[in-house]
Amino acid sequence: xxxxxxxxxxxxxxxxxxxxxxxxxxxxxxxxxxxxxxxxxxxxxxxxxxxxxxxxxxxxxxxxxxxxxxxxxxxxxxxxxxxxxxxxxxxxxxxxxxxxxxxxxxxxxxxxxxxxxxxxxxxxxxxxxxxxxxxxxxxxxxxxxxxxxxxxxxxxxxxxxxxxxxxxxxxxxxxxxxxxxxxxxxxxxxxxxxxxxxxxxxxxxxxxxxxxxxxxxxxxxxxxxxxxxxxxxxxxxxxxxxxxxxxxx
Amino acid sequence: xxxxxxxxxxxxxxxxxxxxxxxxxxxxxxxxxxxxxxxxxxxxxxxxxxxxxxxxxxxxxxxxxxxxxxxxxxxxxxxxxxxxxxxxxxxxxxxxxxxxxxxxxxxxxxxxxxxxxxxxxxxxxxxxxxxxxxxxxxxxxxxxxxxxxxxxxxxxxxxxxxxxxxxxxxxxxxxxxxxxxxxxxxxxxxxxxxxxxxxxxxxxxxxxxxxxxxxxxxxxxxxxxxxxxxxxxxxxxxxxxxxxx
Numbered sequence: 001x002x003x004x005x006x007x008x009x010x011x012x013x014x015x016x017x018x019x020x021x022x023x024x025x026x027x028x029x030x031x032x033x034x035x036x037x038x039x040x041x042x043x044x045x046x047x048x049x050x051x052x053x054x055x056x057x058x059x060x061x062x063x064x065x066x067x068x069x070x071x072x073x074x075x076x077x078x079x080x081x082x083x084x085x086x087x088x089x090x091x092x093x094x095x096x097x098x099x100x101x102x103x104x105x106x107x108x109x110x111x112x113x114x115x116x117x118x119x120x121x122x123x124x125x126x127x128x129x130x131x132x133x134x135x136x137x138x139x140x141x142x143x144x145x146x147x148x149x150x151x152x153x154x155x156x157x158x159x160x161x162x163x164x165x166x167x168x169x170x171x172x173x174x175x176x177x178x179x180x181x182x183x184x185x186x187x188x189x190x191x192x193x194x195x196x197x198x199x200x201x202x203x204x205x206x207x208x209x210x211x212x213x214x215x216x217x218x219x220x221x222x223x224x225x226x227x228x229x230x231x232x233x234x235x236x237x238x239x240x241x242x243x244x245x246x247x248x249x
Numbered sequence: 250x251x252x253x254x255x256x257x258x259x260x261x262x263x264x265x266x267x268x269x270x271x272x273x274x275x276x277x278x279x280x281x282x283x284x285x286x287x288x289x290x291x292x293x294x295x296x297x298x299x300x301x302x303x304x305x306x307x308x309x310x311x312x313x314x315x316x317x318x319x320x321x322x323x324x325x326x327x328x329x330x331x332x333x334x335x336x337x338x339x340x341x342x343x344x345x346x347x348x349x350x351x352x353x354x355x356x357x358x359x360x361x362x363x364x365x366x367x368x369x370x371x372x373x374x375x376x377x378x379x380x381x382x383x384x385x386x387x388x389x390x391x392x393x394x395x396x397x398x399x400x401x402x403x404x405x406x407x408x409x410x411x412x413x414x415x416x417x418x419x420x421x422x423x424x425x426x427x428x429x430x431x432x433x434x435x436x437x438x439x440x441x442x443x444x445x446x447x448x449x450x451x452x453x454x455x456x457x458x459x460x461x462x463x464x465x466x467x468x469x470x471x472x473x474x475x476x477x478x479x480x481x482x483x484x485x486x487x488x489x490x491x492x493x494x
Contacts, residue, residue, distance in 0.1 A: 048371050077373030088368040091359070102372050105272050160371075 007056035018214040028206035039214040081151025083161040087143035089135040096131035121149040141172035265377035283387035303403035304410040311416040321417040325425025332403035342445035346478035350453035354474035357457025358467035392446035
């Protein structure tokens with residue numbers, strides 16, 4: 001479980017997060033939604049430690065990141081996997097080397113075990129026998145799947161996905177969504193997905209947190225979301241003509 | 250204010266880059282890769298420039314000095330001294346600032362804009378020590394070797410063209426070269442090479458590591474890396490000459 005307590009972040013005079021409280025439960029796909037500029041990416045970056053919050057705290061199963069020493073922070077980071085918007089695969093490495101990277105860096109496993117784990121992870125994301133390809137030789141959807149394989153190569157407890165569907169066609173996006181959902185169930189991890197794709201929310205979301213101008217305006221389940229009275233959330237959900245027509249709004 | 254801000258940030262990057270590595274084996278592998286990138290792949294351009302500079306220096310020295318009462322061995326002396334003292338370290342490193350510096354800055358810049366540096370950080374890897382330190386170390390190891398190769402090529406090509414064009418027989422050229430050679434000058438030249446190697450790699454890594462703003466940002470970082478490396482090399486050339494000669 002991950003808890004956000006009064007999370008705040010400012011860049012100079014510009015306040016991006018204005019005190020966000022939220023709880024993300026284990027074994028569930030937790031979605032952070034909001035329009036561009038609402039503070040979703042800053043929230044997720046504060047959670048994984050890429051940005052230092054101006055105030056507030058993030059608790060990983062009760063462990064406050066503010067109170068963790070350098071060694072414990074490093075240990076915590078090895079429990080975190082992240083899928084970036086651009087997949088962030090290392091260009092100079094093959095698919096296999098990308099997935100093996102955390103294992104080779106942090107574990108003392110023999111090479112045969114590393115390769116077994118890599119093959120398991122690649123098979124899990126449906127990319128067996130692509131080991132020797134370079135990231136530039138595979139499609140955007142495959143790159144995202146390799147990103148997931150790299151994230152789960154270590155025994156992670158927390159998975160963060162920043163806009164996992166960006167740049168993908170609806171069918172591939174759906175595959176990635178389902179893969180994230182399956183991995184969350186299978187490994188019983190806490191998953192936090194940052195998205196503005198409402199299809200993903202309805203398809204795989206267990207819990208939704210809506211951010212607007214750096215504040216949490218709403219939280220609930222995808223089933224509740226259509227009955228919301230929050231105007232800003234309605235604007236986001238029913239932004240597309242297709243959804244308005246589908247739901248008769 | 251801007252200069253102090255960047256200098257402080259540069260020092261912080263250097264400090265972070267010398268932190269203890271997570272897995273030495275991975276860093277050693279990266280070091281060899283960088284030595285190949287910086288050294289082996291630069292050998293062609295360094296050799297080309299050294300050969301032509303050696304030939305041109307010989308021809309131009311001869312053009313200015315051939316008079317009856319000056320012994321032709323002086324051409325060998327001048328070409329050797331100029332090659333060791335100035336042309337090999339400075340010109341080679343200015344060229345390498347363009348080739349190696351821009352490559353380093355654009356590689357790190359692309360990694361930054363494609364979130365690969367963030368990915369390393371999230372995994373718990375220190376990106377500065379994993380990415381920057383092997384580049385600096387590789388450059389500091391390899392560039393002085395390239396400079397020595399450049400010296401040898403400049404002197405030999407000078408001797409070759411002097412002999413072939415009938416300006417100075419090869420024995421006279423080599424006699425001049427041997428008579429002028431001083432260990433102190435050679436060591437000074439190596440000191441220059443080490444300094445320039447550090448300047449090129451650290452400045453280029455700094456520019457690349459803190460790239461902002463997509464493809465345009467990578468281009469700007471690459472340009473800044475080359476320009477600043479060249480400016481600091483020329484500045485250091487003057488300071489080192491003042492201090493050490």
